Amino acid sequence: MDKKKWVKTGAITLGMVASLLVGTKLSGADEKKVYIPDDEVRSTIVRELNGYSDPETGEELVIENELPTVRQMNQLENLSFYNVSSFEGLQHAKNAKRLYYAPEDNEVIDFRPIAKMEKLEEFFCYSFNQTTTPFDISAFGELKHLNSLNFGYNVSIFDFSPLSNVKTLKSLHAYGGGMVEFPAVYVDQTTKSFKMKHPVKYSTQFDGGNKEIEAMEFAGNEEALGNVDVLLKEDKVIVSNISKDAAKIHLRFVMNSTDNNFLAVTDCIVPIIWE
Structure with missing residues (x-):
């Protein structure tokens, strides 16, 4: 070849x-x-x-x-x-x-x-x-x-x-x-209130949206005692006028975007220790 x-x-x-x-x-x-x-x-x-x-x-x-x-x-x-x-x-x-x-x-x-x-x-x-x-x-x-x-x-x-x-x-x-149950908080029997940092982080899609908080108190036997005062001040949550029979607080954090296309609801339980 x-x-x-x-x-x-x-x-x-x-x-x-x-x-x-x-x-x-x-x-x-x-x-x-x-x-x-x-x-x-x-x-x-x-x-x-x-x-x-x-x-x-x-x-x-x-x-x-x-x-x-x-x-x-x-x-x-x-x-x-x-x-x-x-x-x-x-x-x-x-x-x-x-x-x-x-x-x-x-x-x-x-x-x-x-x-x-x-x-x-x-x-x-x-x-x-x-x-x-x-x-x-x-x-x-x-x-x-x-x-x-x-x-x-x-x-x-x-x-x-x-x-x-x-x-x-x-x-x-x-x-x-x-x-989700959070660590217990101590509540003074005189002030009947406690403070905590807002626990939810939101994405930028929520910027400028409407932020709300709801709070309800429960007795130790799980009986609902009704709504309790709650205030959001900057990034601080203030719960006040708590009933002496309350053993825990149910918090609901609600965030809605300006165009209503984004909704975030987050719930948690905060146990109370009276002092």
Whole structure:
């Protein structure tokens, strides 16, 4: 064989092998199995994907051993979960646009995997039971396409500030109802009052909005004794004229944006120690 032809043929062969190797590497990444530790999350995803077809071959997707691949996870668009303990694995659902979540058993979950759901536009959460631990929503502050965020009743959120980074956010509704118990405060029997710092941080979407506080006192047997005087002075909350039979104060913090598209309600319980 002519030396020049041999060199040319060898170069072409090497090029074809290199292309195949690159293709195999990319395909291997797409076919990597996704670890999903929560049984409910895994079964829901597998059930959802069973109705999909491979966009390249048109064939029905096959989920081996209930472990979807990265490429299969990219096909998910809408997801709903109930009573799950972990969202690990959802970071691979990069094209999902809507996520619905209903925690039970007073479950507070780590939302960090959601921060990697790059196309997420809408999130809705509704708790069937009162939560006694605050929700950390900082993960939502990393989303670039989020436009609607909803936290139904019985969810407690004390820090909305990470949402200041979400320029696409058009509406937020957090209806409160969660009962997070704060450390007890000492109340002098003469003044019948106490002061505390406003415990809720708000995002810039609330700038210039209307801030309100409601307070109700309860006896030790959980009997409601009625409303109690409460005043907001700058960033200080002043509760006064507390009944001598009160054992705790239920505080509700309400913040509404100027355009009414953002509402944040946060509840907490403050036990009283009389002195």
